[in-house]
Every structure is written in structure tokens, then in C-alpha cells.
Amino acid sequence: MKAITAENIRKSYKNGKETVEALRSVSFSVDRGELFGCIGPDGAGKTTLFRILVTLLLADEGRATVDGFEVVKEYPEIRRRVGYMPGRFSLYQDLSVQENLEFYATIFRTSVKENYHLIKDIYVQLEPFASRPAGKLSGGMKQKLALCCALIHKPTVLFLDEPTTGVDAVSRKEFWEMLKRLKQQGISILVSTPYMDEASLCDRIAMMHDGQFLKTDSPQNITRNFQQPLFAVKSGDMFELLHRLKKMEGIQNAYPFGEYHHAVMKSGMDTEAYLREHLAESPDLEILPVRADIEDCFIHEMQKH
Amino acid sequence: MRSLRFLLEKEFRQIFRNPAILRMIFIMPVIQLIILPQVADYEIRNVKMDVIDHDHSMYSREMIRKITSSGCFELAGYHDSYTAALHDVEHDRTDLILEIPAGFERTLVRENEAPLFIAVNAINGMRANLGAAYLNSIIRDYNQEVRAEWIRFPRFDEQPRIEVQQRNWYNLHLNYKLFMVPGILVILLTMVGAFLAALNIVKEKEIGTIEQINVTPIRKHHFILGKLIPFWIMGLLVLSLGLLVARLIYGIVPVGNIGLIYLFAAIFLLAVLGLGLLISTISHTQQQAMLIAFFLMMIFILMGGLYTSIESMPRWAQVVTWFNPVTYFIDVVRMVVLKGSGLKDIAGHLGIIFIFAVVLNAWAVFSYRKRT
Numbered sequence: 001m002k003a004i005t006a007e008n009i010r011k012s013y014k015n016g017k018e019t020v021e022a023l024r025s026v027s028f029s030v031d032r033g034e035l036f037g038c039i040g041p042d043g044a045g046k047t048t049l050f051r052i053l054v055t056l057l058l059a060d061e062g063r064a065t066v067d068g069f070e071v072v073k074e075y076p077e078i079r080r081r082v083g084y085m086p087g088r089f090s091l092y093q094d095l096s097v098q099e100n101l102e103f104y105a106t107i108f109r110t111s112v113k114e115n116y117h118l119i120k121d122i123y124v125q126l127e128p129f130a131s132r133p134a135g136k137l138s139g140g141m142k143q144k145l146a147l148c149c150a151l152i153h154k155p156t157v158l159f160l161d162e163p164t165t166g167v168d169a170v171s172r173k174e175f176w177e178m179l180k181r182l183k184q185q186g187i188s189i190l191v192s193t194p195y196m197d198e199a200s201l202c203d204r205i206a207m208m209h210d211g212q213f214l215k216t217d218s219p220q221n222i223t224r225n226f227q228q229p230l231f232a233v234k235s236g237d238m239f240e241l242l243h244r245l246k247k248m249e250g251i252q253n254a255y256p257f258g259e260y261h262h263a264v265m266k267s268g269m270d271t272e273a274y275l276r277e278h279l280a281e282s283p284d285l286e287i288l289p290v291r292a293d294i295e296d297c298f299i300h301e302m303q304k305h
Numbered sequence: 306m307r308s309l310r311f312l313l314e315k316e317f318r319q320i321f322r323n324p325a326i327l328r329m330i331f332i333m334p335v336i337q338l339i340i341l342p343q344v345a346d347y348e349i350r351n352v353k354m355d356v357i358d359h360d361h362s363m364y365s366r367e368m369i370r371k372i373t374s375s376g377c378f379e380l381a382g383y384h385d386s387y388t389a390a391l392h393d394v395e396h397d398r399t400d401l402i403l404e405i406p407a408g409f410e411r412t413l414v415r416e417n418e419a420p421l422f423i424a425v426n427a428i429n430g431m432r433a434n435l436g437a438a439y440l441n442s443i444i445r446d447y448n449q450e451v452r453a454e455w456i457r458f459p460r461f462d463e464q465p466r467i468e469v470q471q472r473n474w475y476n477l478h479l480n481y482k483l484f485m486v487p488g489i490l491v492i493l494l495t496m497v498g499a500f501l502a503a504l505n506i507v508k509e510k511e512i513g514t515i516e517q518i519n520v521t522p523i524r525k526h527h528f529i530l531g532k533l534i535p536f537w538i539m540g541l542l543v544l545s546l547g548l549l550v551a552r553l554i555y556g557i558v559p560v561g562n563i564g565l566i567y568l569f570a571a572i573f574l575l576a577v578l579g580l581g582l583l584i585s586t587i588s589h590t591q592q593q594a595m596l597i598a599f600f601l602m603m604i605f606i607l608m609g610g611l612y613t614s615i616e617s618m619p620r621w622a623q624v625v626t627w628f629n630p631v632t633y634f635i636d637v638v639r640m641v642v643l644k645g646s647g648l649k650d651i652a653g654h655l656g657i658i659f660i661f662a663v664v665l666n667a668w669a670v671f672s673y674r675k676r677t
Contacts, residue, residue, distance in 0.1 A: 056519055056520060084516075086517060090517040092319065095319065103311065149517075
């Protein structure tokens with residue numbers, strides 16, 4: 001049995017007179033014990049998808065199951081089994097760390113003691129602040145507490161909606177390590193993030209854009225399947241360079257990428273010499289062949305659609 | 306049931322941790338009950354009056370003395386001309402002008418009647434009205450005295466007079482505090498019941514905690530009950546506190562059975578909590594809820610018979626007051642506190658407020674279902 005299945009999920013919102021399609025026919029499934037990432041920019045429809053799966057929102061069309069239960073008809077079962085961490089910090093800010101944790105434990109008819117082993121790694125970092133109101137924690141600590149509260153009833157499926165947004169780099173790394181450990185405990189995890197670099201940490205990812213899944217595969221397969229040659233280009237005048245790259249015949253796509261511009265070549269025009277020849281006038285030219293990462297693949301997929 | 310207990314535990318913990326709510330619930334009612342009844346007073350005192358005395362006679366002086374010694378009027382100016390007095394009116398230094406024409410005394414003695422002129426500053430309608438009425442009655446009184454002086458030994462009263470004796474039932478001295486305190490108590494209860502509860506639920510929506518709660522096995526009706534019960538208890542606490550303040554500070558001891566007030570309050574609170582729930586379902590932010598609360602509160606107060614008598618409102622407004630739950634409670638509290646009405650007397654009101662409770666709660670639950 002799959003942890004999550006979704007078939008042709010559609011959802012649109014009415015915004016005044018115009019209708020916004022938040023999800024257009026999304027289908028996917030998550031295996032048990034899998035860490036599945038939902039990667040996409042803001043407004044791709046990630047949160048809407050999450051809210052449908054955790055039974056907070058009804059889809060217009062389509063079917064979905066979580067842990068084998070149907071999201072519409074069997075929602076009480078799902079609510080008993082899943083852990084949900086919304087994108088926005090949603091714990092009681094005026095209750096202390098410990099009180100929040102105990103409250104969520106009790107409403108799931110369990111106790112902190114019973115499932116302490118699940119949260120131990122995370123909670124030890126929070127313990128010094130146990131009596132501090134949740135609202136007065138730092139951003140990273142808040143996320144850790146939210147994760148603890150989502151885990152305290154030993155969920156079978158964990159939904160984490162942008163858990164690392166607004167969290168510093170160190171905390172982000174720690175957070176992902178925790179997710180890996182949770183996965184080893186047999187918890188299936190669906191996580192969304194706007195950060196492409198986090199994608200490689202998932203077992204499988206779905207690239208999401210404009211309410212659609214562009215591609216679903218393991219991050220390794222996705223990058224491996226990127227066939228076209230890719231070069232990182234840098235010069236003294238980056239703005240002019242991008243302009244020039246975009247006009248070149250043999251280049252399919254060019255976009256800024258960190259301190260370089262990435263240039264995706266059309267097949268057959270895949271030589272550094274071609275680039276050098278056309279960019280000869282640019283000062284301090286630097287050209288490196290690079291391997292595509294998730295972000296390159298994402299941009300590539302977006303172009304296709 | 307167990308999850309309800311946990312929810313209540315959490316709710317009370319949050320309430321007692323929030324100094325603003327505690328202040329609102331316990332200190333504000335006491336302060337309002339101490340201050341408002343003193344200022345919400347219809348008796349007009351210290352009406353400022355300008356006098357223009359063209360006569361300077363014994364009679365005119367005697368009349369002015371009588372007016373100023375009544376305690377209602379304060380002599381603000383003494384002028385020679387109407388223009389000068391009107392100047393005072395224009396600068397809001399006086400409320401009334403009394404002009405005594407030259408030859409007042411002479412005309413009075415010779416012709417048995419004399420004209421006087423009163424000009425009233427009607428910017429503040431109530432003050433002007435009552436001020437002029439007081440002045441009229443004092444002058445009439447004075448008129449009687451003058452007449453009595455002239456007809457020293459009347460064989461029989463030439464002019465038949467009707468003398469009115471008046472007795473104020475249930476509030477012997479027409480003490481306004483006796484009348485206002487129970488009314489203000491009702492308003493406070495409404496605020497705690499309807500608006501604190503509404504704000505509390507909307508806060509969960511605004512902060513997003515309701516999302517997290519919704520993805521737990523907690524049933525919706527448990528969540529709603531967990532919100533309503535604390536404020537129901539809080540409302541009854543405020544009522545007790547208010548009755549205590551009324552007794553200690555104003556010496557108001559309900560003539561009737563205090564249990565009746567509690568019985569009515571218990572059902573009234575159910576009704577206003579339903580209203581609070583309804584407000585919370587239609588607003589997304591605390592600000593919206595607050596604005597709706599302000600709007601309703603104004604209507605409740607001004608159309609609830611707290612300050613103005615419902616009987617003197619236009620017909621359509623009277624119909625509107627039927628849909629104001631506050632009206633009934635104010636009525637009942639006054640009936641029980643002042644008159645000592647029994648269960649039989651308030652049964653009708655009790656029935657109506659019960660209907661309010663059922664309708665408002667059903668409406669709120671229906672609207673809650675539809676929106677979530």
C-alpha cells in the first residue's frame with residue numbers, strides 16, 4: 001500500500017471574477033518510507049496540494065488517499081494518522097514549548113513520554129527553552145518545535161509544507177538530517193520547498209509549476225537525463241553577456257546562475273569553441289562546461305511547457 | 306469528552322496568561338460600573354443663564370434670586386442688552402437668556418400680568434429643553450407666590466387650581482444609578498459573551514492555529530464548546546462581580562430573587578455566545594471582528610433602552626429593538642432588581658431569549674459548516 005496516492009487532482013479558486021487554477025490535474029504517489037519532495041516556486045500550488053491531502057480542503061476533481069484512506073470520506077482516520085506542519089508557524093504562541101507539545105500529545109490521546117524516542121534528537125535542542133512561550137522562540141527553534149508537535153503522535157505520514165523557509169542555512173541542514181532519521185524510522189514524508197538545493201536530499205522529487213507536476217523522478221535521474229550540453233559563462237559585463245547569449249543561434253536558453261550565466265546549447269552546437277567565437281568581444285571571458293543540477297532541469301522543464 | 310477537557314484546560318491557561326483579557330474581564334467592569342452610572346445622569350444641573358434686567362425692581366430681583374437659589378441655574382452673566390447676552394450664547398458661555406423688560410413690576414401690579422422673554426441655546430437639545438422647562442416651572446412657582454401675597458385673605462380661591470401629588474413607585478427618589486447600574490451590567494456581559502469569544506476564535510483563524518487543530522482528531526463541536534464554555538463561565542463571573550460592585554458601591558440590593566438574574570443571564574449568555582460565534586465565522590481577522598462588534602454594540606446600547614426609553618422611539622425602531630437581545634436582559638434586570646418581579650413576570654422574556662439562543666447558535670453552526 002502506498003503512503004500517498006493522488007489522481008487527477010484539480011482545484012481552482014475564485015478571485016473576484018477571474019478563476020485561478022491552483023492545481024491542474026496532479027497525479028503522483030509516494031511509497032512507504034519514502035522522502036518525497038515537492039519542488040517549485042511560490043504560487044506553484046504546493047500548499048493547496050498539501051491542504052487537500054491533509055483534509056483541510058476539498059479538491060474540485062480527482063481522488064486521493066493517504067495511508068490507504070480516502071481523503072474525503074475517511075478524513076477522520078487520516079487526521080488521526082498524519083502529522084502536518086503548515087508553512088506558517090501555527091502553534092499557540094502564548095503557550096510554552098512544553099505546553100504546546102503536551103497539548104498536541106493529549107489531543108491525540110497519547111503522551112510525550114510514549115513517543116519521546118521519535119522527537120528526542122530534536123527536543124534535546126529545545127529542552128533549555130521548555131518553559132519559554134512558543135512565540136518567543138527563534139525561527140529555527142519554532143520550526144523544530146512545530147516538527148516535534150507534528151511527530152508527537154507517531155504519524156505514519158508526515159506533511160511538511162516549506163519547513164525550511166526563512167530558516168538559516170545551518171538549521172536547514174540540521175532539519176534535513178532529522179528528516180532522514182525520521183525516514184529510517186519508517187515514516188513516509190512529503191515535503192515541499194522552494195529551494196532547489198534541498199531537492200537532492202529527497203528520494204524522489206516532483207517539479208511543480210503553475211499547478212502542474214512537470215516531472216517526477218529521483219533527483220539523480222532527473223539530472224542524469226538532462227541531455228543537452230551546458231556551460232557556465234562569466235565575463236566583465238554580465239548584463240551585456242546575458243543579452244548576447246540570448247541572441248545566439250546555437251543557444252537554446254540562457255539565464256543567470258549564481259555568479260555565472262548558464263547557457264544551454266542546442267544539440268550539434270555543443271562546443272566551447274562556438275561560444276568563444278561568438279563572445280570574443282566580451283572582456284575577461286570565462287567558460288566552463290558544467291553538469292546540470294536540479295535548478296537547470298527545472299528551468300529546462302518550465303521552458304518546455 | 307476527554308479532548309474537550311484538554312481544550313478547556315488549554316483555553317483557561319491561555320486566558321489566565323493574557324493580562325489584557327484578565328483586565329478586560331475583571332477590572333474594566335468594575336471601573337465602568339463605578340464611573341458610568343455617575344455620569345450617565347439625566348438630571349440637568351448647572352444650567353448657565355444670562356440675565357438682562359431692564360427693570361431693576363424689587364420683583365425682578367426677587368425672581369432672579371429665586372431662580373439662582375434653586376440649584377439648577379448658575380448665573381453666567383448679567384447684561385444690559387440682548388446683543389451682549391447673545392454674544393455669550395455665541396461663545397457658548399451660556400445656555401439660557403432671561404430678559405426682563407423695563408416696567409416689569411409696574412405692569413405686573415397694574416395689569417396683573419407681565420411678559421418675560423427666554424432665549425434658549427438649543428445646540429444641546431436635551432439641556433436646552435429641560436433648562437427651559439425648569440425655568441418655566443420656577444417662574445410659575447414665583448407667580449403663585451406673588452399672587453398669594455396679593456390675595457392675603459381670600460374668602461375663596463378665585464381661580465380653581467389643580468395640585469398634583471406624585472409618587473415614584475419602585476424607585477422612590479428617581480435615583481438614576483438604581484436604573485443605570487443594572488443596564489450597564491448587561492452591556493458588560495454582552496461584551497464578554499459575544500465579543501471576547503468572537504475575537505478569541507478569530508485569533509485562532511488569524512494566527513493559523515485553527516489549521517493545525519483541524520488536522521487532529523478533535524471534533525468541531527468540541528472545539529466550539531471548548532471556546533464557548535470558558536466565556537460562559539467568565540460572563541457569569543463578571544455578572545457576580547458586577548452585582549457585588551452594585552451592592553458595595555451603590556447599595557443596590559435586588560428586590561427580587563437573585564437566582565432569577567442568574568437564570569436569565571445563563572440563557573442570555575448562550576444567545577450572545579452564539580452571536581459571537583456567528584461574528585467569528587464571517588470575519589477573517591480580529592480587526593474585522595472588532596469592527597462588527599463595535600457596530601453591533603452601538604446598536605445594542607442605543608436601541609436597547611439603556612439610555613433612552615424604547616417607548617418613545619419611532620415605531621420602526623421599536624420593531625428593531627425586538628431583535629435586540631440586550632433589550633430583554635436590561636428589562637429583566639431592572640424588573641428583578643427594582644421591582645422584585647418573579648419567574649412568572651419574566652417568563653415571556655425568558656422564552657424569547659431562549660429562542661434567540663437557539664436561533665443564533667443554529668445559524669452560527671450552519672454558517673461554520675458552510676465555510677470550513
